[in-house]
Amino acid sequence: MxxxxxxxxLERVAVTLGERPVLRxxxxxxxxxxxxxxxxxNGSGKTTLLRAILGFIRVQSGRVDRxxxxxxxxPQKITLDPGLPLRARDVVxxxxxxxxxxxxxxSKARTARVQQMLRAVGAEEFAEQRVGALSGGQQQxxxxxxxxxxxxxxxxxxxxxxxxxxxxxxxxxxxxxxxSHEFGAAVLLSAHDMNPLLPAVDRIVYLANGCAVxxxxxxxxxxxxxxxxxxxxxxxxxxxxxxxxxAGARDESREALERDPVHTITVx
Amino acid sequence: MGAISAFGLMGGFWSxxxxxxxxxxxxxxxxxxxxxxxxxVMRRQAFAGHALADVSGAGGSAAYLLGINPLFGFLxxxxxxxxxxxxxxxxxxxxxxLLTGVVLGAGLGLAALxxxxxxxxxxxxxxxxxxxxxxxxxxxxxxxPVALAVAAAALVAxxxxxxxxxxxxxxxxxxxxxxVSVRTTALIHAMALALAVSLSAMTVGAILSTALLIGxxxxxxxxxxxxxxxxxxxxxxxxxxxWGGIALAYQSYYWTPGRGWPVSFFIVMLIIxxxxxxxxxARLRAGAPDAPPLSxxxxx
Numbered sequence: 062m063x064x065x066x067x068x069x070x071l072e073r074v075a076v077t078l079g080e081r082p083v084l085r086x087x088x089x090x091x092x093x094x095x096x097x098x099x100x101x102x103n104g105s106g107k108t109t110l111l112r113a114i115l116g117f118i119r120v121q122s123g124r125v126d127r128x129x130x131x132x133x134x135x136p137q138k139i140t141l142d143p144g145l146p147l148r149a150r151d152v153v154x155x156x157x158x159x160x161x162x163x164x165x166x167x168s169k170a171r172t173a174r175v176q177q178m179l180r181a182v183g184a185e186e187f188a189e190q191r192v193g194a195l196s197g198g199q200q201q202x203x204x205x206x207x208x209x210x211x212x213x214x215x216x217x218x219x220x221x222x223x224x225x226x227x228x229x230x231x232x233x234x235x236x237x238x239x240x241s242h243e244f245g246a247a248v249l250l251s252a253h254d255m256n257p258l259l260p261a262v263d264r265i266v267y268l269a270n271g272c273a274v275x276x277x278x279x280x281x282x283x284x285x286x287x288x289x290x291x292x293x294x295x296x297x298x299x300x301x302x303x304x305x306x307x308a309g310a311r312d313e314s315r316e317a318l319e320r321d322p323v324h325t326i327t328v329x
Numbered sequence: 330m331g332a333i334s335a336f337g338l339m340g341g342f343w344s345x346x347x348x349x350x351x352x353x354x355x356x357x358x359x360x361x362x363x364x365x366x367x368x369x370v371m372r373r374q375a376f377a378g379h380a381l382a383d384v385s386g387a388g389g390s391a392a393y394l395l396g397i398n399p400l401f402g403f404l405x406x407x408x409x410x411x412x413x414x415x416x417x418x419x420x421x422x423x424x425x426x427l428l429t430g431v432v433l434g435a436g437l438g439l440a441a442l443x444x445x446x447x448x449x450x451x452x453x454x455x456x457x458x459x460x461x462x463x464x465x466x467x468x469x470x471x472x473x474p475v476a477l478a479v480a481a482a483a484l485v486a487x488x489x490x491x492x493x494x495x496x497x498x499x500x501x502x503x504x505x506x507x508x509v510s511v512r513t514t515a516l517i518h519a520m521a522l523a524l525a526v527s528l529s530a531m532t533v534g535a536i537l538s539t540a541l542l543i544g545x546x547x548x549x550x551x552x553x554x555x556x557x558x559x560x561x562x563x564x565x566x567x568x569x570x571x572w573g574g575i576a577l578a579y580q581s582y583y584w585t586p587g588r589g590w591p592v593s594f595f596i597v598m599l600i601i602x603x604x605x606x607x608x609x610x611a612r613l614r615a616g617a618p619d620a621p622p623l624s625x626x627x628x629x
Contacts (some may be wrong), residue, residue: 115506134506141499144550145371146559152499159496160508162489191554207503217506 067126068093068215068247069114074123075271076106076113083109085271086123091247091264093214096238098258098278099251101268107251108137110268111217114249127215133208133246137219141200143193149203150188153178156207178206181243182236198229205236209244216241218250222257230257237261255282256303282306342579351465351532351575351592353473357480358528359541359567364487365525366546367556367563368518371498377414379539380429382526384410384436386535389460390443393453399460400472403530404479407523410436415519440535463534465575465592476528483524490514490521495556532571533593541567544600551607552614570599 069091076084083106091097101107112118114125115134147155154175158165165171179185182202187195192203201221208216218237222230238261241248252258255265259278266275267282267290274281274290281287282304284297296307342348369378388406392399410432417428440460447456458464493514497504504511529538545566546559553559574596581590 112502117502117505132506134503136500136502136506139500139503142371145498146550146553146556147495147499148554151555155492155496155499156507159492159504161492164488164491189554204503 066092066128068095068128069249070124070126071114072124072126074110074113074125075121076109076118077121078109078118082271084113084268087266087268087271087273088123089266089273089275091215091249093247094241094245095263096241096248096261097250097264097266098255098262099249099266099268100253100255100258101251102253105268106271107253107268108219111219111249111251114217130215131211131213133211133213133216135201135204135208135216135218135221137223137251139200139204141193141195143191145191145193147192148189149184149192149195149199149206150175150179152192152203153184153188153206153210156210174210178210181209181240182206196229197224198226198232201225201229201233202236205233205240209240209246212244213246216246216248218248220251220253222250222252222254234258234261259304342576345579346470347466347468348575348579350468350470350473352572354468354476354528355465355532355571355575355592355596356568357477358525358532359545359571360564361480361483361487361521361525362529362538362541363545363549363563363567364560365483365518365521366542366544366567367549367559368487368494368498369522370543370546370550372494372518374522375539375543376426377429378522378526378542380433380436381407381410381414381522382530382535382538382542383433383440385523385526385530385538386460387436387440387443388527389530389535390440390447390456393447393456393460394443394451396451398472398475400475400479400527400531403527403535404524406436407527407530408520411519411523415516459534460530461534461536462591463530463532463537463593465532466578466589468531472531476531479524479528483521483528486517486521486524490517491556494518533596537593537597540597540600541571544597544604545570548600548604548607551604551611566600566603570596570603573599 067090071090072088074084074087075082087110099107099110109118113120114127115132154171157171157174179188182205184199184202184206187199192200195203221233225233234257237248237250240246250258262278264275265278265281266273267287269290270292272290274286282297284295287297287306288294291308293308298305298307366378369375385403385407388402388404389399390402391406392402414428414432444457444460447453455464459467493504493509496507496509497511497514501511525542526538529541533541545563548566549559549563553562574592577595578589578592582588584590
């Protein structure tokens with residue numbers, strides 16, 4: 062039972078790219094300060110779903126309702142050119158007013174806000190360096206500050222943990238968890254590996270077959286729930302504290318799922 | 330004083346009207362090319378800038394054929410080609426290069442025909458050299474107000490889109506999520522680029538205008554850490570190279586009596602020197618022989 066005000070609510074969202082239906086029926090909601098992982102294998106539609114939420118691609122049917130105000134976004138696979146004459150500080154400042162035409166006058170308030178954001182993400186020590194010369198983990202911090210500097214109610218991150226080492230991954234997850242509370246923002250973060258996120262997230266949206274199941278992690282990541290979502294038997298195994306989803310043989314439940322018009326499973 | 334006299338500065342340099350026209354038009358072109366060139370290099374559109382400059386040559390050739398102000402010819406063709414390239418809205422780098430190559434080929438083919446007609450129908454014998462390699466000392470004074478107005482328009486357009494263009498350069502998706510009108514920004518930049526290459530083609534010629542557009546920006550990006558300092562440095566390099574090139578070309582009349590060397594040659598050489606110096610500084614700073622490659626040069 063959801064009681065808080067929804068920052069993001071999706072209702073029976075379907076998206077087709079070209080001829081291919083990527084999302085068939087996805088519904089879930091996200092409340093303020095909730096930290097939610099969007100989990101799915103490569104090609105399951107995580108990026109498509111985030112782009113639909115942002116309004117980059119048209120939704121065939123269903124509704125996407127976002128709370129008014131800015132949305133922070135960290136896209137997948139940004140390659141920041143080492144030749145760009147942009148310091149980490151400049152990138153964060155562009156998050157504040159980069160969409161505005163014309164030039165700006167220097168402002169103490171603006172400088173202070175950028176500095177506060179650099180401090181919040183732990184990027185002060187490399188704030189003066191060219192952003193393209195920073196490590197992957199440092200760049201993620203800068204892009205996070207860029208996304209948060211306008212204090213959005215909703216923060217969307219597309220595979221921010223990809224290509225990070227284990228240490229950086231844990232740091233970024235802990236940072237996101239903290240910032241979610243500190244800034245009162247709901248966070249929706251996509252990833253193909255749920256393990257680094259499980260200790261930190263409030264909820265999970267699990268995508269497969271163009272459908273979604275959402276709820277608390279220990280309620281969603283279960284054999285019977287995911288088997289129904291995939292349309293065939295999968296085993297959810299727990300090995301040394303890690304969760305592994307193993308595909309079983311496809312069976313008639315897949316056909317049953319395709320006949321069933323209700324594809325979204327919400328675990329309260 | 331002796332050194333100044335040696336450069337001919339006391340020998341009528343400032344009082345010479347073709348020189349004053351060249352300084353005004355060349356200065357405006359250098360300034361605009363530095364500003365627009367910087368964003369062009371950062372967006373990895375150096376090849377597109379080169380192609381637009383070459384294509385604008387067809388417009389310059391047409392202007393000689395029709396007997397109109399050549400700047401309007403350069404401008405019309407460059408703006409048309411920029412519009413086509415932007416209208417196609419190709420994001421993939423390979424597809425964009427292919428389209429640019431097709432537009433470039435079409436423009437050069439048209440330029441070849443028009444230059445042939447210039448020589449055979451209008452008997453304008455020097456049109457080919459002027460259009461392709463520039464002839465700053467033959468620019469008519471009547472062009473100065475128009476050229477400066479074009480320069481001002483390009484600078485205003487560049488200032489207008491400065492921040493949205495930077496965000497788009499980082500990532501188009503990042504910009505869209507932030508509310509940047511990516512298409513409008515790219516279109517304004519394409520038109521500013523057309524204005525810049527037109528002015529550049531008027532001064533150093535269609536073929537060499539890439540040097541003025543890309544060179545100062547590329548040199549500045551080797552050493553500058555901030556957008557503002559890169560802008561100032563690129564503008565300084567462009568102005569020094571252009572005005573220095575004019576002074577050297579003026580002086581060259583004394584080296585080989587009666588035959589001055591082309592201004593474009595000196596401008597391009599000075600820009601190359603600036604790039605080499607900037608690269609040296611970048612390597613010294615990095616403390617290693619292999620500094621990171623420059624973004625805009627990767628397209629070639």
